[in-house]
Amino acid sequence: MSTEVEQEPRRSAEDTEGGTPLLELRDLHVYYGAIEALKGVSLTVGEGEVVALLGANGAGKSTTLKTASGMIQPRQGQVLLRGERVDGIKSHELVQFGIGHVPEGRRVFARMTVLENLRMGAYRLKRPDPADLDRVFTLFPRLADRRKQVSGTLSGGEQQMLAIGRALMGKPELLLLDEPSMGLAPLIVQQIFDILREINAQGTTLLLVEQNASQALQLADRGYVLETGAVVMSDEAGALLSDARVRAAYLGEAIE
Incomplete structure (x- = not known):
């Protein structure tokens, strides 16, 4: 999948009531030593949404969640919760702001x-x-x-x-989930996703990292695709699920 392709989401978190996303990541640059793991990642999550973050192993998905929850501090960029900067706040303190990981x-x-x-x-x-x-x-x-x-x-x-x-x-408003289906039998995976759908219906916003792209996009409202630490695609979940490049890269289908 080419990193030259970039799409704007049809419905962004700014379209939600009030105009301010629940979570916004702005131009995040994160390093492990000399290695740049995130190269300007920006995304938004609106209140009540389910947003999926897709990508191959090593794309930076887990690093994105860890930065959002304060486990890792960015060298550059901002993490905003309801428009207020929270980067620099330690992860155990950030729980007080309504983020669960x-x-x-x-x-x-x-x-x-x-x-x-x-x-x-x-x-x-x-x-x-x-x-x-x-x-x-x-x-x-x-x-x-x-x-x-x-x-x-x-x-x-x-x-x-x-x-x-x-x-x-911890009564989170925003729940960050990193690979909830990893290593589980298909029947259990379906049960987990059914429960995540119910959690969202009860009012908890979800940002989901998941290798099972089909399950993730069926649950999500919108999605982002990461490659080598950068966002290369973003769109409504249904559009990503039907995109030939996404299907080839993450669902194992050949591009005709």
């Missing part, structure tokens, strides 16, 4: 129980809200059944559910 690889606290993991997700609150626990257990009935089980003994799918549930315990 579900990292690649789940990273549950393996020696803690399911319930203890969920309570850790609410650490910024004085005490966990029972309504939030009820919400998580309603979304993920398996977690309710395993609330006293040590998390390291859960299946991969159950650990992914726990990682998402733990993030929800």
